[in-house]
Amino acid sequence: MTTPSPPSPSHPQPPQTPPYAAAPGAAANAYQAGGPAGPAYPAAGYPATGHPAAGYPTPPARPAASGNTPALVSVILAGVLLLWDIIRSVLIQVLVRTGGWEVYQAFSVIGAVLTFALAIAALVFGLIGILRGTGRKALAGIGVGVGGYILISAAFSLVTGLFASF
Numbered sequence: 001m002t003t004p005s006p007p008s009p010s011h012p013q014p015p016q017t018p019p020y021a022a023a024p025g026a027a028a029n030a031y032q033a034g035g036p037a038g039p040a041y042p043a044a045g046y047p048a049t050g051h052p053a054a055g056y057p058t059p060p061a062r063p064a065a066s067g068n069t070p071a072l073v074s075v076i077l078a079g080v081l082l083l084w085d086i087i088r089s090v091l092i093q094v095l096v097r098t099g100g101w102e103v104y105q106a107f108s109v110i111g112a113v114l115t116f117a118l119a120i121a122a123l124v125f126g127l128i129g130i131l132r133g134t135g136r137k138a139l140a141g142i143g144v145g146v147g148g149y150i151l152i153s154a155a156f157s158l159v160t161g162l163f164a165s166f
Contacts, residue, residue, distance in 0.1 A: 068136040071129030074143025077122035081150050084118060115154045122147030 088111045095104040122143045129140030 068129050068133030068140065070125045071133050071136045071140035071143065074122050074126035074129055074147070075139040077118055077125060078143045078146035081115070081118040081122055081146060085115065085150060088115065112154060112158060115150065119147045119151035119154060123151060 091107065092104065092111070095107060126140045126143030126145075126147060130137055130144065133140060
């Protein structure tokens, strides 16, 4: 007695027996009984056609992403810059009141360099987002506004600090 070889994966065979038993006295096939025809599903193991079933609308196509990455980077840098400016102001006040002048001077220089770098980056990315971007120009404008304001404010603080030291 030989056992049949399993079907190859490239040519799957439909099942030989129905997956459920028919009720006693019922027709073996719904089509023979004159019942309504159900939706046509592909047989197990066969790929679907990729088209929606009858009676169902085609899903709408997703719109193309209208991202403006430089604008998004600009507004994120502006948010980080605002947080950094608040933290820097509080830390400078703490250092002034504790009398750690060497630490204050080092932190003041490092903080100013970091503030200038973040402000210039927010300003540049915002301008790129406005000039080259296709969408989200408001975000780019926010980045330009915040970056420009902090840049001018930091420059003014630097100049007044230089004059106060003389």
